[in-house]
Amino acid sequence: MDIDDILASVDRGAGASPESAALDHQLLTRFWVAERAVSEVLPWPVPLMERMMERVRRQIETIEDLAASSADTDSSITTTTTHNPNLNLRLSILQTDLARTQYLLRSLLRQRLSKLSKHSMHYLVQLASRNKNPLLASSSSQPTQTTTSSSQASTQNLHPQDSVPDISAVSDPTPLSQPEAAFLHAHQSLLAGHYAGSFLGAFPRQLRRLDDNAGGTSMIQAPETREVVFVRCLGVEVPVAVGTADADGMEDDDEEEIGVTMRMGDVWVVRWEGCESELQLCSPVPPFHA
Amino acid sequence: MAFPLPRGITPSEIAFLAEMEMVTVVPRQRLEGLELLGGLVEPLVPPRRASIPLWLALLLKRQRRANIMPPAWLHPEPLGLILEVESQHQDYKNAFSPPPPLPGQPSVRDRDLEPTARPQYTPDGDRYYAAPPFLPQNTAQPVSSFSREPPALPFHWVEVSNMLLDAASDDLVDPDQIRRQLKDLREVRMAKMRSGVDVLDAAATGGGGVALTGVGAMEVGEERGFVAGVVDNLRKIGASKEQARREQMAEQRANGGYDGTQDEEEDYMEF
Numbered sequence: 067m068d069i070d071d072i073l074a075s076v077d078r079g080a081g082a083s084p085e086s087a088a089l090d091h092q093l094l095t096r097f098w099v100a101e102r103a104v105s106e107v108l109p110w111p112v113p114l115m116e117r118m119m120e121r122v123r124r125q126i127e128t129i130e131d132l133a134a135s136s137a138d139t140d141s142s143i144t145t146t147t148t149h150n151p152n153l154n155l156r157l158s159i160l161q162t163d164l165a166r167t168q169y170l171l172r173s174l175l176r177q178r179l180s181k182l183s184k185h186s187m188h189y190l191v192q193l194a195s196r197n198k199n200p201l202l203a204s205s206s207s208q209p210t211q212t213t214t215s216s217s218q219a220s221t222q223n224l225h226p227q228d229s230v231p232d233i234s235a236v237s238d239p240t241p242l243s244q245p246e247a248a249f250l251h252a253h254q255s256l257l258a259g260h261y262a263g264s265f266l267g268a269f270p271r272q273l274r275r276l277d278d279n280a281g282g283t284s285m286i287q288a289p290e291t292r293e294v295v296f297v298r299c300l301g302v303e304v305p306v307a308v309g310t311a312d313a314d315g316m317e318d319d320d321e322e323e324i325g326v327t328m329r330m331g332d333v334w335v336v337r338w339e340g341c342e343s344e345l346q347l348c349s350p351v352p353p354f355h356a
Numbered sequence: 357m358a359f360p361l362p363r364g365i366t367p368s369e370i371a372f373l374a375e376m377e378m379v380t381v382v383p384r385q386r387l388e389g390l391e392l393l394g395g396l397v398e399p400l401v402p403p404r405r406a407s408i409p410l411w412l413a414l415l416l417k418r419q420r421r422a423n424i425m426p427p428a429w430l431h432p433e434p435l436g437l438i439l440e441v442e443s444q445h446q447d448y449k450n451a452f453s454p455p456p457p458l459p460g461q462p463s464v465r466d467r468d469l470e471p472t473a474r475p476q477y478t479p480d481g482d483r484y485y486a487a488p489p490f491l492p493q494n495t496a497q498p499v500s501s502f503s504r505e506p507p508a509l510p511f512h513w514v515e516v517s518n519m520l521l522d523a524a525s526d527d528l529v530d531p532d533q534i535r536r537q538l539k540d541l542r543e544v545r546m547a548k549m550r551s552g553v554d555v556l557d558a559a560a561t562g563g564g565g566v567a568l569t570g571v572g573a574m575e576v577g578e579e580r581g582f583v584a585g586v587v588d589n590l591r592k593i594g595a596s597k598e599q600a601r602r603e604q605m606a607e608q609r610a611n612g613g614y615d616g617t618q619d620e621e622e623d624y625m626e627f
Contacts, residue, residue: 086479087391087392087393087394087395087396088394088395088396089479089484090479091393091394091395092484092486092490093484095373095376095489095490096487099365099373102363102364102365102369103363103364103365104363105363113479117479121393122393125393152385152386152387152388155387155419155421156387156388156390158415159390159392159397159412159415160390160392162411162412162415163392163393163394164393166372166393166394166411167393167394169372173361173369177361177363292591293584293588294583294584294587294588296568296576296580298487300458300485300487333455333567333568333569333570333571333576335556335565335566335568335583335587336565336566337565
């Protein structure tokens, strides 16, 4: 064996073995189910998605090679087609499998985009505030506190576009991926420009901001974290937490109340906020079903 | 819009998930092992049984390249037993029959044993617990272990049985009888689901929840919109009450008098 071969096999890494392929497939499926069921955008699993995309790319190459070889044998020597009668079957199985995985990925991304465009201001403000000031990070999910500039809004000559936070300096776009963050900003800028052109431009200046919170009501729509989800408990016991993030923005993890406790194998209808922390702590992880 | 489908898995997506279940097939022709994105498929050698995903089994079955062994629960006798538990048994008047145990979970017969969750580890080092559709709940088991474990309906029972009855009814034992039993089961369980609407209020309070243990994926999918809508509206109605209760508890906590037991009894409710 050549040293290059050894290097190549190392390059393929642990992610290339069939067992990890099966495991990654299960993880991707679970992530898709969770993303489809939950109102928030879940943290983007960078390593998993990188492995999946790499695998899809390699599988497409394999299929193309196989298809090319079958085309070759068909045209040159017809007798060799009997040599491997299963080639077409194998090809169709590989293609079906590929299409199923691509469906998962596509549906996942589109669901995320739809959540992002629905709550675009919320996520932009969240990204911008966390990266500007780490102290604000804990309250970043509270849109009422993040519009620091709205008090001077009336004094400036404002366009609705100016209220779109600039996230070009953001280095860590969690929970989004980098392209998603770029999409989010471009989308919201276009939208703000459109609003300005169609009706906001005719408004008085102090009413032009998209993140206006005059009168104590924020105009930014946040995803509803109190919606119910169906969960199955996979750990031995998982307590359902109550009120981890209160409406007034107080988060106190030490004193959080514990509601019901789910036992292993149980399926429950509970609030998303109650088990969200368990999902993110991964210990133990309840999966989200249907 | 970026995505037209409503949130929460739609019935066709549930069926898509169910197609990932592993089933047992008896191949009729050779096929070398394949490295799929969903994992390795073992080589098919004619008289030997093999476990492959349901979508692949259906693909082979439609081309008459394999026969599907019916899952252990998809026979008239186990279905009859489950139907009896579901409709006659005292303990399950308002609950679904117990689901097949997860790996590490003791079976229904010896429920006093402590469950031990056995995690796998992902390449990123996180813990991972397998769940349907990635557990062998629909494979044809040998008769010996089947007699020890009481029969149970797997999570994807509606979808798997529908697909098998549709595409491989000649591989099933007495498909007409099975069809009748499945219909009875559906009706009994749907009645339970509907009569349980009363306790949904528990899920609307913070930290509360409603147990649906034993429910099937398609049944969740059917009821999801309704249940979520009801609970959502109940939550909105009770929002001010909950806020008041929370403030009261915060006050009590500040005084050091809260012992956390005041609403225990109303939180745990079962269908």
